[in-house]
Amino acid sequence: MDTNLLISQAKARFSHNAAKAALQEKYNAKLIIAEQAGLWKADKETINFLYHSHLIQTEIVLMDTFNNPVKVNTLELYQKLFEVYNNVMNEWYDEYIQLETKK
Amino acid sequence: MSKGVLLFAHNTPKYNYLKMAVFCANRIKHFLGLPITVITDVESTTNCETSIFDNIIYTIPNKTNKKEKEIWINKDRFKAYELSPYDETILLDVDYVVNSDKLLKTFDIVEDICVHNNTEFVMNPKLPQEMISAYSFKTCWATVVTFKKTLKAKQVFECMEMIQKNYDHYANIYNFVAGTFRNDYAVSIGLQIVNGHLQNPVDFIPWNLYHVGKLTSVYKNNDSTLCDEFLVMHDNWKNGKIKKEYIILKNIDFHVINKDNFVELL
Numbered sequence: 001m002d003t004n005l006l007i008s009q010a011k012a013r014f015s016h017n018a019a020k021a022a023l024q025e026k027y028n029a030k031l032i033i034a035e036q037a038g039l040w041k042a043d044k045e046t047i048n049f050l051y052h053s054h055l056i057q058t059e060i061v062l063m064d065t066f067n068n069p070v071k072v073n074t075l076e077l078y079q080k081l082f083e084v085y086n087n088v089m090n091e092w093y094d095e096y097i098q099l100e101t102k103k
Numbered sequence: 104m105s106k107g108v109l110l111f112a113h114n115t116p117k118y119n120y121l122k123m124a125v126f127c128a129n130r131i132k133h134f135l136g137l138p139i140t141v142i143t144d145v146e147s148t149t150n151c152e153t154s155i156f157d158n159i160i161y162t163i164p165n166k167t168n169k170k171e172k173e174i175w176i177n178k179d180r181f182k183a184y185e186l187s188p189y190d191e192t193i194l195l196d197v198d199y200v201v202n203s204d205k206l207l208k209t210f211d212i213v214e215d216i217c218v219h220n221n222t223e224f225v226m227n228p229k230l231p232q233e234m235i236s237a238y239s240f241k242t243c244w245a246t247v248v249t250f251k252k253t254l255k256a257k258q259v260f261e262c263m264e265m266i267q268k269n270y271d272h273y274a275n276i277y278n279f280v281a282g283t284f285r286n287d288y289a290v291s292i293g294l295q296i297v298n299g300h301l302q303n304p305v306d307f308i309p310w311n312l313y314h315v316g317k318l319t320s321v322y323k324n325n326d327s328t329l330c331d332e333f334l335v336m337h338d339n340w341k342n343g344k345i346k347k348e349y350i351i352l353k354n355i356d357f358h359v360i361n362k363d364n365f366v367e368l369l
Contacts, residue, residue, distance in 0.1 A: 006322060013348055013349075019350040028310060041309075
């Protein structure tokens with residue numbers, strides 16, 4: 001199917017809001033990972049907390065996304081979450097930039 | 104530990120569910136690389152190429168349920184636990200479009216059984232969540248159910264059978280309309296019962312089930328079965344006029360509610 005023809009014939013306009021929401025949906029799921037027997041979201045708060053914790057101690061108990069306390073190695077989890085965050089956010093940014101140019 | 108996907112596909116007079124299952128299976132093989140078992144009946148497999156399935160299990164379809172005056176064969180879903188040949192299974196609706204490897208992550212998440220309890224509509228991201236009834240809890244969705252062969256998962260499926268057999272009674276207790284049997288309600292109540300009438304966050308997949316709802320159509324961006332870009336077009340009503348809006352979905356799974364639209368993707 002020629003979707004470009006379909007778009008032009010229907011005089012459809014690109015919905016930036018819906019596309020932004022779709023990107024959020026797609027990449028939020030990618031930020032969630034299972035690691036060290038817990039489920040984590042690679043978000044700024046967790047990464048920041050782990051970074052500061054690893055300077056003080058090697059292990060700490062954290063509540064995972066299912067609200068279960070899990071004893072984790074702070075440096076290893078920090079490195080993993082930071083790597084995931086960085087990769088996912090770069091992909092998100094690239095796709096967002098492409099989306100901005102659409103009409 | 105064996106892992107695989109289980110599909111239910113019984114043809115009805117209106118829809119060829121086995122053809123939908125073949126489309127779904129092709130995408131599962133491509134994006135997830137998992138073996139697939141289909142639960143179907145002899146009549147449905149006639150004149151349909153089924154070599155994509157690793158395993159075919161024949162059952163006698165229960166045709167007693169109706170939706171919008173048409174036969175809707177969805178009453179053997181509780182048998183998934185017993186019929187699945189895998190230690191860890193993703194039970195999937197055939198109208199779920201696998202368009203990424205995201206479902207593999209549910210194997211990392213699942214303790215016994217997990218389902219979606221949050222949804223989002225592609226062109227209407229702010230629609231509220233469906234509740235079982237006005238003062239009840241959020242409906243879980245039987246569209247994607249990942250489970251292990253554990254006692255708790257077994258109990259949930261046994262509860263689903265009990266709820267199906269006593270549907271009017273549960274409709275009365277939970278205050279929903281009993282007319283059409285929905286597996287979504289059976290799994291929601293089943294989980295609730297097994298958890299001692301509490302909700303356990305471990306049972307929920309931590310991202311939304313992405314629906315393509317009514318007034319929204321999906322088109323493939325190319326004719327390949329494994330096309331990963333879809334055009335989604337929506338009729339947005341404003342001041343009595345329709346304005347067409349669209350987005351492109353790439354590498355994201357979604358569930359097509361409108362079966363007539365889904366058939367056009369095959």
